[in-house]
Amino acid sequence: MPKGIVLTTDEQNHRRHEIFEAALDTFIEKGFVETSMREIAELAGMGKSSLYDYFGNKEDILIFVMEEALENVLNNARRINALPLSPEVRLRQIIEMHLEYIVENKKLFYLFSYEGRRMSSENQQRAQQGRYMYQDMLRGLIEQGIQQGIFREVDPLVAARMLINTIIPVVYTSRPTGAPQVMMQEILDIFMNGIQK
Amino acid sequence: MPKGIVLTTDEQNHRRHEIFEAALDTFIEKGFVETSMREIAELAGMGKSSLYDYFGNKEDILIFVMEEALENVLNNARRINALPLSPEVRLRQIIEMHLEYIVENKKLFYLFSYEGRRMSSENQQRAQQGRYMYQDMLRGLIEQGIQQGIFREVDPLVAARMLINTIIPVVYTSRPTGAPQVMMQEILDIFMNGIQK
Amino acid sequence: MPKGIVLTTDEQNHRRHEIFEAALDTFIEKGFVETSMREIAELAGMGKSSLYDYFGNKEDILIFVMEEALENVLNNARRINALPLSPEVRLRQIIEMHLEYIVENKKLFYLFSYEGRRMSSENQQRAQQGRYMYQDMLRGLIEQGIQQGIFREVDPLVAARMLINTIIPVVYTSRPTGAPQVMMQEILDIFMNGIQK
Amino acid sequence: MPKGIVLTTDEQNHRRHEIFEAALDTFIEKGFVETSMREIAELAGMGKSSLYDYFGNKEDILIFVMEEALENVLNNARRINALPLSPEVRLRQIIEMHLEYIVENKKLFYLFSYEGRRMSSENQQRAQQGRYMYQDMLRGLIEQGIQQGIFREVDPLVAARMLINTIIPVVYTSRPTGAPQVMMQEILDIFMNGIQK
DNA sequence: AATGAATGAGTCTTCATTCAT
DNA sequence: GATGAATGAAGACTCATTCAT
Secondary structure (H helix, E strand, C coil): CCCCCCCCHHHHHHHHHHHHHHHHHHHHHHCCCCCCHHHHHHHCCCCHHHHHHHCCCHHHHHHHHHHHHHHHHHHHHHHHHCCCCCHHHHHHHHHHHHHHHHHHCHHHHHHHHHHHHHCCHHHHHHHHHHHHHHHHHHHHHHHHHHHCCCECCCCHHHHHHHHHHHHHHHHHCCCCCCCHHHHHHHHHHHHHHHHEC | CCCCCCCCHHHHHHHHHHHHHHHHHHHHHHCCCCCCHHHHHHHHCCCHHHHHHHCCCHHHHHHHHHHHHHHHHHHHHHHHHCCCCCHHHHHHHHHHHHHHHHHHCHHHHHHHHHHHHHCCHHHHHHHHHHHHHHHHHHHHHHHHHHHCCCECCCCHHHHHHHHHHHHHHHHHCCCCCCCHHHHHHHHHHHHHHHHEC | CCCCCCCCHHHHHHHHHHHHHHHHHHHHHHCCCCCCHHHHHHHHCCCHHHHHHHCCCHHHHHHHHHHHHHHHHHHHHHHHHCCCCCHHHHHHHHHHHHHHHHHHCHHHHHHHHHHHHHCCHHHHHHHHHHHHHHHHHHHHHHHHHHHCCCECCCCHHHHHHHHHHHHHHHHHCCCCCCCHHHHHHHHHHHHHHHHEC | CCCCCCCCHHHHHHHHHHHHHHHHHHHHHHCCCCCCHHHHHHHHCCCHHHHHHHCCCHHHHHHHHHHHHHHHHHHHHHHHHCCCCCHHHHHHHHHHHHHHHHHHCHHHHHHHHHHHHHCCHHHHHHHHHHHHHHHHHHHHHHHHHHHCCCECCCCHHHHHHHHHHHHHHHHHCCCCCCCHHHHHHHHHHHHHHHHEC
16 A cells, blocks of 8 residues: 555545455454454454544444445335336335345345444434335335235235345245245245235 | 352242343343443342352353243244144244244343344354244144145245244334234234135 | 554563563562552553553463573573583583573572463473473483593482572572572582582 | 361361362362362362361461471471481481471472462461471581581581472472482482582 | 352453554 | 554453351
8 A cells, every 4th residue: 555645535435345345254253343443454454543544433334334235225126116017026026136135245234134233323223214214115015006906905014024024034044945036936925925815 | 138048949040030131121222242240230239240150151141041932932832733723723823922922021032133143152053953943843834734735835944934034023113003913913814825725 | 652653573572571570579579370460560661451462461471581581591501511621510510500590580580480380281391391401401411420430320310400409499598698609609519529439 | 067066176177187188189280379269168078158167268278287297397307306316317317207208298298389478478487487497407417417527517508408409309300210219319328428528 | 067149359351442653 | 544552441250258047
């Protein structure tokens, strides 16, 4: 690293990602709290205090990447939701996209499920806002299906959450019976069968 | 607290429960790792070192209660499974019992979902054994239903886990649309509808 | 103490010595086990945790200096042993050097005699290796003397150890009858007289 | 142990010995400081607090037996010293008796050499008084020998201590070349040879 | 006489963070 | 921009001793 050259915001973000990726495995293996800044610095191949040039404190390392991931899933879902397709198909596509995204960022989401609670309550609330938006989008889709007479009169929010909550376990089960995508299709079938008239 | 009197095993267990209950809220609020032994002692109204008369170390506090809870759910499920009822009815009753047990021990199970990973791998394995047994019991029920022609030919293990994984979110959602029991009935309806012929 | 400057290995070793020297008196007065890291830090004029930048743990403080001292005595003895002098003269010179070294590092050796047992067995073994080498060197000298007909046919290892074991008490007696060097001459005379023909 | 029966002083002393003997091996293996009262109690097969019925505190356990041992050696030496024998023979007999006593109470003396320093300075002084008496007795013997023209004009105190300091290593060497008694004879020969005219 | 439950003081060690260079 | 030396606060855990029974 040449000294004295000012990093652009993009370069900074790039480095931030590198740092996070370097530490991700250890975060998962030992837990976020249990991983020390010294360890993170070593994994990232930099000095302890240089971390503080990229993140204000330890928690920020967690938040930075989480915000991005949440944003990405939400945006992708919004894009799909805007397509001129039936509620049923959009629902399936969103869940498939969501699954795919988690599969691709498997470690990241694993970390969030278990270490997200380590963030300050302020940051936890922001994360929850995102989750609510997502739930509401699926709820809206189910409501549309009900109004269009495709789905039975189920509680749309309960159903939406039921569906969302099946994704994570599919990716992380220690006893998979097939590829996540295959298991997810099975679940989607049961679910769709269960809410369709 | 009397000083030199010998405690019976029962009294010891009672005290252990008291200590755990005293600390439970803080475990949940701040996390198990983030709660210090000093804090636990204060909450339990005893000296720091007296904790070690009841638990060998910090982790044991977690294990002691978890072991019990797991055992209870498993035993209850076995009892129901042995009743001369149709697979469908037994499935519903087990899930209802399970839900009820979690509702009654809401905080406890919340803690296990999020802090279970803090246990030593040895203890995590024992917990997983229990979970596997439970999953297998439900899988067996679904298989029976399939054989009896009541259920469609779904992947029984995927279906069993799908069902199990909906319980926790029902109890802990921050946006409930009704009593957990009511939400669970909705989910059971969707699920049963989804797997029935 | 400058804060962010990188210390060279030499500077580190120098600081290590300073820390040890600062704590030496207390080690002797109260014992190594009985001296706390907090105390050592205070005596060394630094923060408790800074000690761990110089020593991996408490035991390492002991080992670091011991290793050096052992090495020094052994090397000096080897140098003298290589001189073209009679066994008798070499024996005398080695013992005199040894005495001198202990006199100069009086506290250090006192500490080792009494607190060496506090080291991990692994480190104790390494120390014993050094002692054996030293014993064997003196034994060799005595054997040479016997072969050359200067000394009587004594058990050379027993004699070597007899001689070595007289040094420490000479330095540390609480009732000295003269300078250690003088007392040692007296002992060497008795010893030489005792083994000579 | 029947309750309510008052122990005589002799019975108390007997129990004290039992407690000490039970813990002796552990004292040596791990060190006195490193052995906890709980451990001692377990080894002695009694309750923690019952120890305090026999010893005022942890240190007293060490002192009690040490005083006895010192007293015994001193008395035996005095008895031999009063025999109508030549200084040379008395010297040899005392050292032989001393060696025998250490061999028979090997562990005990090993403990004192290394853990004696753990006693309060008050108790250490009492122990030193005893040692001085013993040294002076041997010094007196050597002085007699010099006056009688049997021994050369050596420093009698230095010589006495030289002799005393060879006993412990003979018993505890990790590389014995024979029975302690045999090695001691070798040393006595060298010593006598060294001081005789 | 005998016990073990209770405890406060103290142990070694770790860590996020700061700051002089 | 980058570093690692420095540190106070805190952590889990141990222990000699007391005391009610």
